[in-house]
Each structure stands twice: as structure tokens, then as C-alpha cells.
Amino acid sequence: MRDRIEYKTRDQMRVMAQAGVIVEQALAAARSAASPGVTTLDIERAAAAVIADAGATSNFLGYHGFPATACVSVNDEVVHGIPGDRVIMDGDVVSVDCGAIVDGWHGDSALTVIVGDPRSDADVHLVEHARRSLWAGIAALATASRLDEVAAAIEDVTVDAGLHPLLGYVGHGIGTAMHQAPDVMNYRTRGRAARVRPGLCVAIEPMLVQGTPDSTVLEDDWTVVSADGSRGAHWEHSIAVHDDGIWVLTASDGGRAGLAPFGIEPAPLN
Numbered sequence: 001m002r003d004r005i006e007y008k009t010r011d012q013m014r015v016m017a018q019a020g021v022i023v024e025q026a027l028a029a030a031r032s033a034a035s036p037g038v039t040t041l042d043i044e045r046a047a048a049a050v051i052a053d054a055g056a057t058s059n060f061l062g063y064h065g066f067p068a069t070a071c072v073s074v075n076d077e078v079v080h081g082i083p084g085d086r087v088i089m090d091g092d093v094v095s096v097d098c099g100a101i102v103d104g105w106h107g108d109s110a111l112t113v114i115v116g117d118p119r120s121d122a123d124v125h126l127v128e129h130a131r132r133s134l135w136a137g138i139a140a141l142a143t144a145s146r147l148d149e150v151a152a153a154i155e156d157v158t159v160d161a162g163l164h165p166l167l168g169y170v171g172h173g174i175g176t177a178m179h180q181a182p183d184v185m186n187y188r189t190r191g192r193a194a195r196v197r198p199g200l201c202v203a204i205e206p207m208l209v210q211g212t213p214d215s216t217v218l219e220d221d222w223t224v225v226s227a228d229g230s231r232g233a234h235w236e237h238s239i240a241v242h243d244d245g246i247w248v249l250t251a252s253d254g255g256r257a258g259l260a261p262f263g264i265e266p267a268p269l270n
Helices: 010-033 040-053 121-143 148-160 256-262
Strands: 070-074 077-079 093-102 105-114 171-173 180-184 201-204 207-209 215-217 224-226 232-234 237-242 245-248
Touching (some): 010 105, 040 093, 105 232, 121 148, 121 201, 121 207, 180 201
Antiparallel strands (some): 070 077, 070 093, 171 201, 201 237
């Protein structure tokens, strides 16, 4: 039996947008902190300071025992990396994922950067096409009748780029909890996906790798690494579907810059 989807009112979406802007600012601070010679813990602390200063609460810290405010994953660590004393090197591919809670409502977003000078064109290709696959999925959501259209849009960008989705890891609904129904796939699957209708809020998050789509989890029970050691990239936004269209809750411009190439104008929550 499928879990029931929590549909949001416009006012509830506005509070989620407040959380989303804080997450956007936290990720901007993490991006600025990511430089050769710093540790993954330094990057996490930059994001944590923004969330604390805004008076919001981290939805990562303590989640099923997770010990930090943000996941910081490096190179073959695709997602869920625990920040620590690992030193960032020039050319590392670093993914940062974090979230915040405002008045009980959640925001969740992630980005990937190449620190310093890229080690290869393949790394640039990976990060850029993972980002493009995210926005292709968001653009599909704007006109989709069911969420499998989002999965198809993400997969099409992924395949065309010669990359692979990380199998078994998906996006999700978001609202009064960070992870809710429905699942948002990053690749086509059998079965009927959830219907898209006003009130639906989801986190779309493609996780792409250069090599095999298989992965393993390290002994810390969190960090997910590619099975063949190839590098990965992770991008995510939380998006609201309302009567007038969509709004990217974790982008202060609602997604205009990212959606512009698709000819879609996001509809504000005013």
C-alpha cells in the first residue's frame, strides 16, 4: 500500500520557501568555503552557521543518527558523506547536501562543485550534465501529468551524456518531514507513478556517476561510493506544484535561471 501524499496549501508552500531560501544561502556559503586545503568539516560548518544564524533548524543533524548538518561527499563518494578531517584537494569533485526546517516545514537542496582547476574534461562534463538533468526534470514537472515524466526527462539527459544514474537512490516528497511519499525516480521504471497535481511538493535529486550505476556503503553506514571508484555528482531542488504552475522553493528566483533554457517561466507563490 502506497503512503499517502501530503498536499500543501499555498500558505504552507510559502513557509517552505522560507526554509528553501535559507538552504540556498547555506549551500552558497558551503560553495564559497570549498577550496584546496580546507576539510570537509570546514565546508559543513560554513553551511551550519548560516542555518543557525537564520534561526532555522537542521533537518539532517540527528536524522537516523546522522552526525552533521550537511552531507559532504568527495569524488567517488556520491552522497551521504560524513564531514570530517578529509582535506580537499585541487580538482576534487565535492557534493554538498543540506536542509532546514522553518515552523515545522522542510527545505532540501544539493549542489556539486569542482574545487580549483578540474582534473579532466570528464569531471566538468559530469557536474554540468548532472545539473542539466536536474533542470530537465524540473521542467518536465511543470507540464507532467505523472512523475514518471520527470524520471524520463532526467534519464534522457543522463543517457545522452554517457553517464549513469546511481541505482536505488531517488528523490522524494517533502513537507512536514524531509522524506515523504512519493518517490521521484531518476530513471524509467515499471509501474504507475504518482499523479502531479496542485499541492504536491517534491525534491528532485539526480545522482549521476561516470561509471557503473552500482554502489556500496562504507563502514560508517552512511557514505555511498560508486562501486568502481568513478566520480559522482549530486544536484537537488525542492519544488512546489500549485494552481498557477511550479515554484522552485530552494532557489530565490523560483528557478528562472535554470528553467530559462526550457522556455518555462516559474509561477510565483504571491
